[in-house]
Amino acid sequence: MKVEITKVDEYKRRLSIEIPNEIASKELSKVYQEINQKTEIRGFRKGKAPRKILEQYYKKDAEIKLLQRLVPQACDEAFKKNNLKIVGEYLLEEYAIKAGEALKLNISVEVKPEITLKDYKGIKIQKKPVDVSQEEIDNALTQIQHENAEVKSVESRSAQKGDEIIIDFKGKIDGKPFKGGEGKDFKVILGEGKMIEGFEYQLLGVKIRDRKEVEILYPKDSPNQALAGKKIVFEALVKDVKERILLPLDDEFAKDLGNYNDLNALKDKIREDVRVAKENYNKFIYQKEIVEKLLEENPFTPPPSLVNREFEFLKKNFTPNSSPSEASETDSGSERKKVEQELLEKANKRVRESIILEKIAEEEKIEVEDKEVDEEIKKRAESANQNFTSLKHLFKQSEAYEAIRNKIREEKVLNFLLDYFIIT
The missing domain is CATH 3.10.50.40 (Chitinase A; domain 3)
Incomplete structure (x- = not known):
């Protein structure tokens, strides 16, 4: 199979592919044989119509079936052979099917950017406290008291x-x-x-x-x-x-709540819960700061198709604020444009973040096994009271399964980076 690649712009590539005549003609013959067995043409017994007669009636259908069979396989082979990391779907722009000649295809596709990351180990981050004050404990106690009033x-x-x-x-x-x-x-x-x-x-x-x-x-x-x-x-x-x-905050109150011997035991549990919550929150903030620094240190323009896909996803899942029935069309239109611009900027940022984290995962050989994805699906199935096997099958049929894998990988990368950042 012959493949020629033309660089259209930073991300778009055009592939000219030629599938040898012996492969294309053999597959096309199979297609016509299948059509012959399934159709009846006046003047001929079923399955006995000559090829030329079939071409008069079903040439376009046969060509479409031929392309459906050969194009995906040819594209996969071309992408792998030329180490093209594509994003989105490829587009068949042109094709030529002529008797005795190779099947010619013109395919356009976007590829992932080749980026060289600046040093991502040793990112400096300001330390955040995890001390628990008496006021925080008292406030938590008061909240518990009100909740149990x-x-x-x-x-x-x-x-x-x-x-x-x-x-x-x-x-x-x-x-x-x-x-x-x-x-x-x-x-x-x-x-x-x-x-x-x-x-x-x-x-x-x-x-x-x-x-x-x-x-x-x-x-x-x-x-x-x-x-x-x-x-x-x-x-x-x-x-x-x-x-x-409100019940008095005493030892009896603590005992009635659960497994606490006295009020001090309840306070100790509150102190520990607040400390863990602060540590988890700090971890979240550290991860955000790491991502912001990675984006700042590694500027690049992401592939438009990925940005558009993320933008459409954000727009689809965006819940607008309630609006009064008398709001003017002008106000609604300007507000919509403002929201869409914000979503587009967010989509651009998300795609850049994803590409950077994927690049780090590649360099550090951080991978996600199927069993890790399955564990996450099990959690979701239990939470939604659904059957795990059915939910996994549903995810496998869409992009959801790989999306979960990507999410787990990104979390792994961020945890990896947390082991290397420097607290100032």
């Missing part, structure tokens, strides 16, 4: 700070409902400060079965630009008011 409905008094109320609500802007502005059996703890400023305060004093109109001004700096700075009126129905009774 006893609650009971109260009808004899109005809601006050610290109470838990259950409401149904509908929000409107200029008298019109908006997407995401409605909720049922919604729990609000008055004074907790988790709701938009002013929401909890206006519900102080309500009683069961009260209807209350709550008016708020959505923060101007809200990430939800469709609602930012707008006045929203919520119509709330109070379905229940519950008094929260």
Whole structure:
């Protein structure tokens, strides 16, 4: 098989492939034989029509079947023989099938960039503390105390700070409902400060079965630009008011929680949990900083097809903020363009990161075995209450299986780099 490669640009290659006539003609004869056995042509018994007659009716179909059989095999052979690391799908631009001549193909494809990484061992990172303060322990204890508070409905008094109320609500802007502005059996703890400023305060004093109109001004700096700075009126129905009774923080409280001998044992467990959480968070931050330094030290333009694929994936999985029904088309259009530009930049960065980490894995011979991928699929199957074999088969039929392998490999590379970075 003859192969000629032309460099179109930094990533695009055009391959001119010639499959020998003896191979192409033999396979084409098989195709016509199969067609002959399956079709009936007037004036001929099934399977007895001459080749020339078949060509009159089925030439195009036969050529398509021939290409479907020979092109993938020829491309794989050409890529391997010429050590081309392709990205995405190849494109058959032209082909020529002539009797007595080689089958000629023109294929275009994008290849992975050949990059030379700067020294990635010994990256300097600022150390982050893992000390656990008494204040952090006290805050965690208070949270546990509130989570385990006893609650009971109260009808004899109005809601006050610290109470838990259950409401149904509908929000409107200029008298019109908006997407995401409605909720049922919604729990609000008055004074907790988790709701938009002013929401909890206006519900102080309500009683069961009260209807209350709550008016708020959505923060101007809200990430939800469709609602930012707008006045929203919520119509709330109070379905229940519950008094929260906090239990004393003592040895009995700790024993009731679980396997703790006393309150000090609970505090020790909290201290250890906070320390581990900080270490895990620091590891995550270290990895992010390592990636940022790798991107900074190794600038290059990634293959457009990979960026476009990642961009489409991000766009497909992007969940836009709720937008009011009266938002103008102009606002929506400009916001959409802004979001798409941000997603495109994120896609570009992700692809560059993936290529760099893959290159390090290649240089350091960091690999992922099938059993490691299977273990991850088992975890996902158990989490989703699905059959492992069925889920694995589903992943194998798509790109998901290799995507999991890539994710595990990237994590391995980052852990490898963590062993070599320098804390300053």
